[in-house]
Amino acid sequence: MPRPRDDDFATRVVAWFAGAARPLPWRAADLSPWAVLVSEFMLQQTQAARVVPFWERWMARWPTPAALASEPAAEALRAWDRLGYPRRALWLHAAATELVERHGGEVPRGLDALLALKGVGPYTARAVAAFAFGDRHPVVDTNTRRVIARAIDGVAVAAPPSAARDLPAMERLLPADREAAHAFNAGAMELGATVCTARTPRCDECPVAALCAWRAAGYPPHEGPRRRTQARFEGSDRQLRGRVMRELRAAHTPVPRGELAALEPDETRLDRVLASLVADGLAVGAVDGYALPHN
DNA sequence: AAAGCGGGGTC
DNA sequence: GACCCAGCTTT
Numbered sequence: 001m002p003r004p005r006d007d008d009f010a011t012r013v014v015a016w017f018a019g020a021a022r023p024l025p026w027r028a029a030d031l032s033p034w035a036v037l038v039s040e041f042m043l044q045q046t047q048a049a050r051v052v053p054f055w056e057r058w059m060a061r062w063p064t065p066a067a068l069a070s071e072p073a074a075e076a077l078r079a080w081d082r083l084g085y086p087r088r089a090l091w092l093h094a095a096a097t098e099l100v101e102r103h104g105g106e107v108p109r110g111l112d113a114l115l116a117l118k119g120v121g122p123y124t125a126r127a128v129a130a131f132a133f134g135d136r137h138p139v140v141d142t143n144t145r146r147v148i149a150r151a152i153d154g155v156a157v158a159a160p161p162s163a164a165r166d167l168p169a170m171e172r173l174l175p176a177d178r179e180a181a182h183a184f185n186a187g188a189m190e191l192g193a194t195v196c197t198a199r200t201p202r203c204d205e206c207p208v209a210a211l212c213a214w215r216a217a218g219y220p221p222h223e224g225p226r227r228r229t230q231a232r233f234e235g236s237d238r239q240l241r242g243r244v245m246r247e248l249r250a251a252h253t254p255v256p257r258g259e260l261a262a263l264e265p266d267e268t269r270l271d272r273v274l275a276s277l278v279a280d281g282l283a284v285g286a287v288d289g290y291a292l293p294h295n
Numbered sequence: 296a297a298a299g300c301g302g303g304g305t306c
Numbered sequence: 307g308a309c310c311c312a313g314c315t316t317t
Contacts, residue, residue, distance in 0.1 A: 042312090046311065085314085229308075241300080305310080
């Protein structure tokens with residue numbers, strides 16, 4: 001049973017969300033579960049505002065899993081364009097194929113069936129279950145994790161993601177009512193994304209400022225080990241992978257290795273990157289060069 | 296538990 | 307510049 005204070009917390013977030021929610025297109029009423037699934041793939045590690053145009057084009061072109069599954073993976077990779085982490089496009093295409101072959105072309109409703117899809121983890125499975133089907137599950141993303149860390153735990157920085165800890169923590173706050181739970185899941189994420197932001201939280205606009213443990217404690221700074229610093233992107237293999245993929249997307253015939261060599265003078269590095277792309281299924285190598293995968 | 300994976304926005 | 311983003315799979 002939620003404690004009274006938790007009920008108050010959820011009630012305030014839900015009320016705030018009703019008036020403050022951004023009009024993101026995947027929040028429209030009566031969307032298909034497929035539309036929600038596509039949005040969740042695109043939103044992984046990608047800001048919502050940047051996803052909007054990609055999602056609009058994708059849904060216009062492939063309104064059903066069957067529509068996507070009927071085209072080669074190369075087309076999914078081209079439509080993904082520069083959204084980042086192109087493996088997501090590959091996995092979404094694979095998921096669409098699996099939906100057609102094993103689920104009658106529909107997104108399954110159960111958590112276990114969702115988790116079995118490639119590219120669907122603890123967050124995405126619950127987000128689809130909650131937002132597409134209205135089922136009551138705790139949904140915890142990086143925004144929610146930060147809101148809970150600050151408002152409930154009173155610390156500046158959330159612990160690294162851990163389903164074993166995050167889901168029970170959200171479950172304790174989640175209203176019993178289905179619709180209220182849906183609104184709280186979405187509202188907590190929105191609060192973290194627009195008010196309780198990582199850098200400069202806007203506590204003067206926060207609906208739960210009066211309940212916030214971090215605020216009550218005087219905004220204590222983060223203690224303990226810093227988050228692992230992300231490897232430098234400039235000059236990285238990741239950057240080169242992106243550049244190679246860009247060439248492959250633009251070409252409709254295999255790109256000779258000699259042409260790709262213009263991207264990178266160090267042939268050892270180029271070959272390492274090409275091998276990694278092939279290993280990931282993002283590219284296929286043939287005698288006449290490299291191309292996007294057909295299947 | 297940690298590494299690796301894009302690319303752009305933000306401060 | 308460094309940090310962050312509706313995470314995931316692999317090792």
